[in-house]
Amino acid sequence: MGEIRMSENIPEDLKYTDTHEWVKIKDEKIVVVGITDHAQKELTDIVFVELPAVGKEVKKGEEMCIVESIKSVSEIYAPVSGKITAVNKELEDAPEKINNSPYEEGWLVEIEIANKDELNSLLDADAYKKLVSK
């Protein structure tokens, strides 16, 4: 872990967690969440995704979904607290979308934020870049 390759993609306009989730602020209330390019490269060969139920309340830092690659089972943590308002059902039949398009087609869930202050605790692109190049 920690090796950064030149090709690694860390979009400037997203927020990040130190557990390798990304957060896109969609509007006033809703954020979109997925796992970073770095994370998908570390996992490789993603073959199964277990998504939460729509409507489920999640707490920041708690397990929210499961992403399985051939080699391992990984827990994905909620980057903010709130309610799940949408999940990417397409991943159930095509989990490899996370490998192929981690920031677009490979999104995992949308969360209605319970507490906007939590967004301030997320990392910006520069801070995340530093984290993964350690």
Place this chain on the structure above:
Amino acid sequence: MPLRSPLHEIHIELGAKFTVFAGYEMPLQYTSIRDEHLNVRKNVGLFDVSHMGNVIIEGEDAARLLSLATLEDANRIEKNKGQYTAILREDGTIIDDIIFLHLPDEKYALIPNAGRSEVVTNWLNDVAEKNNLDAKAEDVSREYVILAIQGPKSRDLLRKIIDVDIENMPLFGCDYAKVSGVDSIVSRTGYTGELGFELQITPPENAKKVFHDILDVGKEFNIKPIGLGARDTLRLEKCFLLAGNEFEGGRTPLEAGLSWAINWDHDFIGKDALLKQKEKGNYERLTCLECIDKGIPRHGYAVEKNGKIVGRVSSGNISPCLNKGIALAYVKPEYREVGSILEISVRDKKIRAKVVKPPFVSKDWAKENS
């Protein structure tokens, strides 16, 4: 610090990600486990399996020692032939599964599993001593590199750089050979279920040239270097056993589905225990489960029927060829009939799985899916 293969630097240059397995830091994958897996099924792959052990047995009574210590009557195995078998404790449980090769000069070369060569060597020398046999086992694992060339195009590739006839080498055949001008033991063996060969090369330094040459010459056959990730999924699709998983907690060959490997017409350590177990019956047996629902079975997951635990997964993953979850599981005898539907407990869900006959992936898979 884990041990490393003498080819470690080459793996770094090839961009490998590493994993520690049985005390060895070995390549997990170079690009993608799935791509590497499919390349072995369709073309050819090169594996560094130097974590596997090397034990040489010499002496007048070498065959008698192997016969006493394994499921096979070694006197039956001619020179230039090898055998897959297992070494048992007195209670019938498996110490290790091995391949032994009867080399042209009367020596036997044994390949124990990673991290097991010392245990196997000591056991064999104890058996020799207790039975006054003129045979000595020597652990030479650190002096050898083992390379595996596996896949339907492996023979076409190897033919170009080897100086012995491999056209007519039968399964488990073996010989001394020069590969890329380097001294090697070659055998038609492997852990993928494909046509394939393994090379044992000493001193380890010599293997670097061979490794590079195979990748070079292999270009026209679309060769890829393959890591332990694909090695595990390849063997799982063929229902080959992984010592750390399938022998965990002490399993007999009857339980592990190795009845076919037991030569009952000779005396061997553990035979009495096996006869007793066979007579008594009612033992758990390794069972092949193919998932019906989405989900991936993993080592340790419970196997259930009507809410009751009837078995446990010893190895599980997704099959890259079938795109389904597959598992080897120890299941109680009354629940393992082919066609039966069982449930595997995956976290808080239950997924349905069907008992199938081994292997999960037939030898014609690549032809049917080209």
